[in-house]
Amino acid sequence: MPAQVPALLIAIGFVVCWSSGFVGGRLASELDTPVLDLFAWRFLLAALLVALWCRLTLGTLPAIRDMRREMLVGSLTMGGYLLGVIVAIDLGVSVGITALIAALQPLLAAALAGRWLDERLGAYGWLGMVLATLGVALCVGDDMQRSLAAPGWAYLLPLLSVAAVTLGSLLAVRQPSVLPLPTALLAQLLAAGGIFLVAAWVTGGGKLTAPGFEPAVLVTMSWLVVLSSLGGYGFFVASLRRLGVTLTSALVHLTPGVTLLWAAAMFGERLGPTGLAGMALAGAGAGLAIRSARRSGPTRRGPDARRGPRTWSADETRDAAHRAPSRVSPY
Known part of the structure; x- marks a missing residue:
């Protein structure tokens, strides 16, 4: 199988x-x-299912002390990120707009990755980021025109999510994990579960409400566990390890369009003309940023890290890419 096909499948997933x-x-x-x-x-x-996966594939369950660093990553990329997003949606921010605000994450990631990880984004990449940000601003303005729009401060919550997931992503790639993918995912799920347990306990007055067994509850839980938890964060970890922070962050710009399709089909949420123009501008900027995403500079590797596969940018040949060392350890 050509080396770029697994990377493409990871990106799509x-x-x-x-x-x-x-x-x-x-x-x-x-x-x-x-x-x-x-x-x-x-x-x-989700953590229970991944624990069973670890037991079946690895023959044992990992010790908490071996997962502490991955739990720190998960508390940011899962717990902190989703807490802001979910509360914003619950307050009335539309699904598509929440995804668009969260897609500002590449700007912060690109700004910090160059200093921390030596992952550079060229001039066209920065232009794409700026265009995508302007598109997001248009969409947010359109969403706030609705009569049932959320309070203005609710739109700041996804920005806090952006800060959390960016810091977690940089931490994950700056010091690559040598844990197998099931173990890393289990650690992150446990950390996120702990954050939401505390949040639910505080807001619920010290009580935790158990979900019922109604069809709507079962469908929602299945959606969240299979697609969003195992699929979303499994591909997230895989993308960070294979594609790096900059390209993974650029791919985030593609999620609002897909989210808008979900929301239009399932909830009837549709953007107005200004919002659609903003979505198109954000998509164009995302495409420009993804095309320009590349890696360069020295590689930081731990003494036990293995050499892993590496993708290459549009202006780099395949042979040149594979001669360069990889920054992330494979799983």
């Missing part, structure tokens, strides 16, 4: 499954069970 998380948040907000409680149960169930 990441975009589709990552966008499903925003739709899952909207599904959860429509249930009688408090949304934070439902998400706490979601992460605990």
Whole structure:
């Protein structure tokens, strides 16, 4: 199989499954069970399934002390990220707009990755980022014109999510994990579950509401566990390890369009003319940024890290890319 095909499949899987998380948040907000409680149960169930995966594939369960660093990453990329997103959706921010605001994450990631990871973004990449940001601003303005729009401060919550997932991503790639993918995913799910348990306990007055067994609850939990947790974060970890922070962050710009399709089909959410123009501008900027995403500079590798596969940019030949060392350890 050509080396670029697995990378392409990872990128597609990441975009589709990552966008499903925003739709899952909207599904959860429509249930009688408090949304934070439902998400706490979601992460605990997903962690149980991944623990079984670890037991079957690795023959043992990892010790907590071996997962502490991955749990720190998960508390940011899962717990902190989703807490802001879900509360924003619950307050009335539309699903598509929440995804668009979260797609500002590449700007911060690109700004910090150059200093921390020596992952450079060229001039056209920065132009793409700026265009995408302007598109997001147009969409947010369009969304705030609605009569049922959320309070203005609610639109700041996804920005906090952006900061959390960016810091977690940089931490994950700056010091690549040598843990197998199931173990890394289990650690991150446990950390996110802990954050939502605390949030649900605080907002619920010390109580945690158990979800029922109604069809809507079962569908929502299945969506959140299979697509959003196992799919979304499994592909997220894989994308960080194979594609790097800059390209993974650029792919985030593609999730609002996919999310908007989900939301239009399932909830009837549609952007106005200004919002559609903003979406088109954001998509064009994302495409420009993805095309320009590349890696350069020295590589930081741990003494036990193995050499892993590496993708290459449009202005780099395949042979040159494979002669360069890889920054991330494979799983």
